[in-house]
Amino acid sequence: MSKSVFIWVARNRFVGQGDRLYVGVMVSRSMILAIAAALTLVACSPDDKEARRRAAGPNPSVAALARVANAAAGAKLFTRCSACHSIGRGAPDFGGPNLFGVMGQEIGQNSSRFAYTAALQRVGGRWTPERMDAWLADPRGFAPGTAMGIAGLSDPLDRADVIAYLQTKR
Numbered sequence: 001m002s003k004s005v006f007i008w009v010a011r012n013r014f015v016g017q018g019d020r021l022y023v024g025v026m027v028s029r030s031m032i033l034a035i036a037a038a039l040t041l042v043a044c045s046p047d048d049k050e051a052r053r054r055a056a057g058p059n060p061s062v063a064a065l066a067r068v069a070n071a072a073a074g075a076k077l078f079t080r081c082s083a084c085h086s087i088g089r090g091a092p093d094f095g096g097p098n099l100f101g102v103m104g105q106e107i108g109q110n111s112s113r114f115a116y117t118a119a120l121q122r123v124g125g126r127w128t129p130e131r132m133d134a135w136l137a138d139p140r141g142f143a144p145g146t147a148m149g150i151a152g153l154s155d156p157l158d159r160a161d162v163i164a165y166l167q168t169k170r
């Protein structure tokens, strides 16, 4: 009870007074932003996407979006991936490789059984949130010639939600 009253006060103070004031608070007081974002997360159901988007601020970085990302919303979005990807530990590859544990893994190596393209394997390095964001935005731009022939997720918050979901699977 006391927790929800506190969230109500915080939302009115940081979000309720219009975008301009909120942006000023965000830029000058990153700690307050972090607390507001955390409270927003606590208060948010998977569907209050616009409130989460506002909480991330204008032109948010991948890290700023990660602070308001929602793994449950990402799980729903993953239905767009599950035609080609399993996500359970040790589950079989489909048209694409199994994705359990992919965050932090070497790019193009998550499933030892999968026949990756050279296009993806020559990218090199590991899957950081920033690189996963770039891949999911535009697979063929990230790895020209890749066999993952989807258009990509155009909404940065959708990508952050999917990344948050992938991060729970390890």
Ligand code: HEC
Residues within 6 Å of the ligand: 078, 080, 081, 082, 083, 084, 085, 095, 096, 097, 099, 102, 106, 107, 108, 109, 110, 111, 115, 116, 117, 118, 119, 120, 136, 145, 146, 147, 148, 149, 150, 153, 162
């Ligand atoms: C039509 C099938 C298809 C769909 C849909 C699809 N993918 Fe893929 N995905 C692939 C294929 C094929 C590869 C391997 C690409 C290559 O080798 O060039 C891949 C590779 C990947 C990898 C790299 C794995 C590694 O080992 O480094 C990630 C991460 C990934 N997909 C995430 C996703 C996500 C998240 C979605 C949903 C938004 C998605 N994919 C939708 C087919 C698909």
